[in-house]
Amino acid sequence: MHSTSTRSSRVELGIALTLVATVGWGAGDVFARKAMFGASATTVLASMITLTIIALGIVGLFLEGPAAFGAIDLRFLGVVAIMGSLTWVTGNLLYFHGMKRAGVTIAAPILGAAPLAAITLAIVFGGEDPNPWVLLGAVIIVLGIGILMTDRNRALE
Amino acid sequence: MSNTAHGQMPNRQMTSGIVFTILSGLSFAFSGFLANHLVDDGRPGVIVGFYESLFGVALVLAVNVRQLGGRPQVTRSAVLWIALAAAGFATAFGSFYTALSRIDFSVGAPILGAVPMVSYVFVLFLLRGEEHITPRTLLGATLVVVGVGIIGVTS
Numbered sequence: 001m002h003s004t005s006t007r008s009s010r011v012e013l014g015i016a017l018t019l020v021a022t023v024g025w026g027a028g029d030v031f032a033r034k035a036m037f038g039a040s041a042t043t044v045l046a047s048m049i050t051l052t053i054i055a056l057g058i059v060g061l062f063l064e065g066p067a068a069f070g071a072i073d074l075r076f077l078g079v080v081a082i083m084g085s086l087t088w089v090t091g092n093l094l095y096f097h098g099m100k101r102a103g104v105t106i107a108a109p110i111l112g113a114a115p116l117a118a119i120t121l122a123i124v125f126g127g128e129d130p131n132p133w134v135l136l137g138a139v140i141i142v143l144g145i146g147i148l149m150t151d152r153n154r155a156l157e
Numbered sequence: 158m159s160n161t162a163h164g165q166m167p168n169r170q171m172t173s174g175i176v177f178t179i180l181s182g183l184s185f186a187f188s189g190f191l192a193n194h195l196v197d198d199g200r201p202g203v204i205v206g207f208y209e210s211l212f213g214v215a216l217v218l219a220v221n222v223r224q225l226g227g228r229p230q231v232t233r234s235a236v237l238w239i240a241l242a243a244a245g246f247a248t249a250f251g252s253f254y255t256a257l258s259r260i261d262f263s264v265g266a267p268i269l270g271a272v273p274m275v276s277y278v279f280v281l282f283l284l285r286g287e288e289h290i291t292p293r294t295l296l297g298a299t300l301v302v303v304g305v306g307i308i309g310v311t312s
Contacts, residue, residue, distance in 0.1 A: 014259030018268045021253035026275025028245025030283050031238050037287070038235030042221045044242070047231075049214040051243030056207040056251055064201045072208070076200065079191055080208040086188035088213025089220055095181035101174025105280060105288045109273040109298035110175060114182035115266045115305050137307035144300025147293055149175070 026108070032096060033104040041096040049088055109148055113141045186266070192254050193262035202254025210250070267309025273298045 035044045060068060099107040116138055130138075188209075195205050231239075256265055277290055277298060 010259045011264075014256040014265070015268065017252040017256035018260065018265045021249040021256065022269055022271050023275055024245045024247075024249030024252060025269065026272045027279050028242045028249060029272070029276050030279035031242035031245055033288075034283055035235045035238035035242060038232030039230065039239070042217070043231060044235070044239055046214065046217050046221070047236075047239045048243045048246060049210050049217060051240060052247045052250065053207060053210045053214060055243060055247035056203055056210060059247070059251055060201070060203040060207050063203055068201055068204050069207070076195065077208070079195060080205060081212045083188045083191050083205075083209045084212025085216050086184040086191075087209055089216045091181045091184035091188060092213075093181075093217060093220070094177040094184070098174040098177030098181060101170045102178065103174075103288045104276055104284065105290055105294055106171075107174065107178045108276040109294075109301045110178045111182045111185070112270045112273040112298070112305060113301050114186045115270055115308060117183050117186045131311060133311035134308050137304040137311070140300050140304030140307065142304075144297045144302075144304060147297035147300065150293070 029099065029104055029108055033099055036096070036100050041100045042093070045088070045093055045096050049092075106148055110145060113145060116141050189253075189257075189262055189266060193257045196254055196258040199258075202256070202258060203251045205254050206247075206250035264309065267305050270302055270305025270309065274302055 032044055032048065035048075039047075057069075095107065095111060192202075192205055192209075196202050253265065253269070277295070280288055280290060
């Protein structure tokens with residue numbers, strides 16, 4: 001009973017933190033877009049990552065202590081190097097250039113459909129069998145993106 | 158910049174922007190998957206985000222060394238928006254990676270599908286003159302969020 005309640009509160013905290021992340025990303029996208037009216041997308045990104053490192057470093061020192069920064073091995077470094085490339089180079093750099101060209105109004109919902117890619121990978125490479133609801137969700141996402149595509153020019157007029 | 162703020166965006170430029178965004182979405186999906194493995198091994202999410210960003214800035218600088226070589230033109234207001242964006246992204250990475258140690262990636266990722274709706278709220282206040290949320294874009298974004306929500310709830 002006690003362990004069930006502990007697990008439930010862990011999940012609730014996890015969902016609450018994800019909601020905080022959702023607000024952070026949603027607001028951060030628009031703030032970055034505003035910055036692009038006075039700087040190039042690359043300058044915005046490079047400056048932003050530097051400040052992000054400082055912020056995460058300070059928070060990490062407070063929450064985990066200095067020892068947590070030293071407890072790393074080669075495998076960890078290899079994985080975070082790949083993640084750094086995926087998140088900041090092919091992820092945010094492309095997204096920022098995409099946002100500058102297509103506008104946040106069009107780019108944000110398309111990026112929001114990323115879980116569809118995750119599900120597709122799980123089906124194709126993970127051998128997962130999608131239930132009908134997943135297929136329905138996928139159809140609705142594709143329909144939504146289709147509508148965005150047909151209205152893309154008017155969003156930036 | 159003026160062509161993004163006023164007048165119709167060239168179609169090819171808009172299409173390339175959409176393609177870039179789709180590729181970035183795939184990258185984020187892979188990266189989140191890897192982050193989930195690291196925090197499941199007991200790594201603190203904030204530390205994962207810190208090192209990921211450290212590698213990220215090195216790679217971004219390496220890829221764009223020529224473009225960033227000269228003195229970049231940055232307005233004073235852009236500096237403020239960059240600082241605010243960094244605060245938003247640092248909060249997002251720290252929170253989400255910490256969350257992944259408590260919930261599965263398959264649970265967390267669909268919640269992030271609501272990001273466009275949060276963006277739209279901020280667009281209404283901050284980008285009123287530059288971008289327009291038309292009824293069709295709102296419908297399209299709503300369908301994306303609903304579709305992601307259905308997948309998240311039923312998976």
